[in-house]
Amino acid sequence: MDSINTKLESRLGSMVMSNPIVPASGTFGNGKKFQSFYDINVLGAVLSKSVTLESRTGNPQPRIFETPFGIMNSVGLENKGIDWFKKEILPFLTTLKTKKWVSISGFTTQEFVDLAESLNGFPIDAIEVNVSCPNIHAGGVQFCQNQNTLKETLHKVRKCSNSFLIAKIALETNPLDEAIRIISDEGFDAVCLGNTVRGLAIDVVNKKPFFKKTIAGLSGPAIKPIALRAVWEAYSFNPNLPIIGCGGIMTSSDVLEFIMAGASICEIGTANLIDPFAMPNIINSLSAYCSQNAISLRELVGIAH
Amino acid sequence: MDSINTKLESRLGSMVMSNPIVPASGTFGNGKKFQSFYDINVLGAVLSKSVTLESRTGNPQPRIFETPFGIMNSVGLENKGIDWFKKEILPFLTTLKTKKWVSISGFTTQEFVDLAESLNGFPIDAIEVNVSCPNIHAGGVQFCQNQNTLKETLHKVRKCSNSFLIAKIALETNPLDEAIRIISDEGFDAVCLGNTVRGLAIDVVNKKPFFKKTIAGLSGPAIKPIALRAVWEAYSFNPNLPIIGCGGIMTSSDVLEFIMAGASICEIGTANLIDPFAMPNIINSLSAYCSQNAISLRELVGIAH
Amino acid sequence: MIEKTNSTILSNEKLASSIYLLKLKLKEQVSEILPGQFIQLACTGNEVTLLKRPFSIMNAYNDTIDILYKVVGKGTLNLSQMKASRELELLIPCGNYFSTPTSSGVNLLIGGGVGIAPLFFLTKKFPDCHFDLWYGTSRKNERGPIDNWTGSNVKFHFHSDWNTVSNVEEFQGTILDAYKENSTLTPSKIYTCGPTIMMNKITENWKNKIPIEVSLEARMACGFGVCLGCSFKTTSGQKTVCSDGPVFNGETVVWESL
């Protein structure tokens, strides 16, 4: 980071951030490892790995598979649970100067409520509610794919939490306009589009699915056009609901595509795994772009519509 | 093609084919151009570009954009209409020794019915009903994304047609189990999974969507994991409904993945545009695989379940 | 008939900033190659490309072909980094070709940028015809090579707006303006290749007066007429640039559709 460029200043609704670059949950650990590569305060916000109520060991090996310009993961929300998170991670996050976002994941509506509620009073700037994970009370269908459970969950979480709330939904959410309406009606502050896309790989030698859990999450450049489509549509449906774009972002040019399509903020996932310096590099080159073109990023949000 | 390998013989329900390789509609023209590269009778079937009732000029330029390991197209179903097709293309198709499939596309249920009906009595082996295109009576939502219109359309097409009928649906179809049930209940003979995935690209220099129609269809290797997932799920829902896999298939190993996931037949799209010899090359290498492993492809259908 | 074949890079010379001359030796004998035709070239390198890229043939002799290309994106960047002896897959020859130039009058050729390539080939293929070749580019240093290579059947005119032109459209007009200001020729036939807007203006200028052949460009996928990715409107219906073209009678082109 050369120096702070005010042209990068970004707004997610009421939240003012130094720039639009935020790590995607699960690709940044809890920030500590990246701190040894660079000062993570250069990021617009930090965002921790999704935390669940109980500790989870996650899915069996193998968990990673490379596809044409994408990767699939079957990590299965491994994490040590909210109590450990509060004890071991929150104190570290609190030392940071940048915004602190926390991702929560539940398998029932009640789990989301308990998680959100238990974070009240902690010095965090936003909670990203990962409603792209399967609802075990609804036969494993993702929360965001069922309008009733999505509505109920967001409603209850909003009621119990005093945080800035982001709903992270699947890129495949269908119908998307309904989901966007629910998120906005329930008083959520922003939507994140989105999570990994459901994919599969077959190990043709063993004639079995590569992943023990069969279906895994596809991320990386392969899904970028899909994520851009979802961001574009969400902005068309409701330009007043702030959007976080996520999916396959590797370069500053990708970020510009998302911003022009309607995203205020961008999350970077797989790129962090390919190159730990992906985010500061993107910030630097966005900075150069804004200076060269004498334009600030905020003017560009949704400009392609 | 070195010689005919009976181990490649494939069945799509009642249809017996010399091998499982079929071109995806729209990437093969009407077959004539490929005939000058190789004898297209080596294919399991030929499949023509989707034909509509009326002649269509399609979408404006540009129509093609390359993405990371994928391509997006906005051709917009350009074709000269069913009358021209019957006069200019069917006679050529009739001279072929392999199976002849015809793809039809409509923008209302009635158009599908008229198309299917008008093909009765012609010597074709199957009609692929492209219900992944937008229904103008339902605000442009794809037929396959609305259970009622899908059901109505398939029902009426089935009633008026005496052909072997394939429903080609979108990979994003949701809920997929419902669509599979409808396809099977309505007496369709097979499902093709699937069409291109809806994507977007932004031209950051002009700050506009790259395509005039904004959203375009993503195909190629990038979508392979998604297509495999859809085939896997369709087979889980109903192993008795024959499946055609389509999406990102480039190599014989990709074909094996689809077959093991549950597809009986594979359609090759984008690969034809990258290399006109993609299909015969795949057939040759499937043939080598079967001989080396002393296995016939039919034994492998759905074996990974 | 289009063939898929392999080729070996003989040389890949930088002529001017971002302009290169690529010489390819074909691995197999192919049908006769005519001016206006193009190749579909696999350009994968550090940057990943999936589709082949179309390039006009600038010259063809024995089993060698020349390509003049400009670095504009991933595929051409890859090409610019390639060294002799590397193998490249291609489809050749693609598309239709220019009609035979007149041998009685003078053939006017107007090329914009790398659009000079197929026009240059025309002058080589028909050494007994006479050509008035106008070459417009935004960079002075692109003159040398082309001028030096043209034969005695060619009168070469160079026009550049180097240092003055900031946007392409302005430049695209200027080659025609330059011609109009400086020439008293009445050509028998006109051939042009370059930016779409330039060819459009040229067509308007001589419409209904002199036959004009234009060599069009479009984003392509297949390059052999099956995907309709390059389809556009003409006065006689939709046509594909790759297979019905790239050469069209300028008057039949519906320019807004490109």
Next chain:
Amino acid sequence: MIEKTNSTILSNEKLASSIYLLKLKLKEQVSEILPGQFIQLACTGNEVTLLKRPFSIMNAYNDTIDILYKVVGKGTLNLSQMKASRELELLIPCGNYFSTPTSSGVNLLIGGGVGIAPLFFLTKKFPDCHFDLWYGTSRKNERGPIDNWTGSNVKFHFHSDWNTVSNVEEFQGTILDAYKENSTLTPSKIYTCGPTIMMNKITENWKNKIPIEVSLEARMACGFGVCLGCSFKTTSGQKTVCSDGPVFNGETVVWESL
């Protein structure tokens, strides 16, 4: 501390069929490198790869590191086609390392295939310790190079099932069987690296008797502990191969979870 840096290929020698020795010159000074540590190497070439690939460090001296690799897929195929002077990006050094070998007794090293690499480095780093090195592979021609390079502090044993072994599991057992049949040694410490099933069997054999350090493998994405792609079960909870490991006390590993 892990650094991201660039390197230049000094040489890339084929040692045996599909086995290569890659020598890389690092562009920047990095922290001290210890045996057991690995690099995350960008392997993009003709085949497109996105993630970096993990390789054990086989030797490190001055600013040079050696990697012994086997061609198994896209990334390693790319590597095998690379020539001297090419630049490769990497993360270095990743992971933990073996504990210091005993200098009183004998250290038993058992390596399967390219798993020999970190063990070899251990013998080089501690020239004053004594090692009994058992190297198992399915190919006879892999003996030569390793044998020739080992120092006088190493007793080298080679075992191959060349021509007889058709499946890997059988082979993986045989290096341990070979050791049991042929050795009367009572090692003070055991280090092993190779196929998971081999390390599992070795651990079972000496469990509760002699300390065993195993260097594990898993499919990785990041290589520095943030994605949990390589996480597995140990007796003290989930651990990452890349960051908590790759070296673990064999007795703490829950082998089924790998």
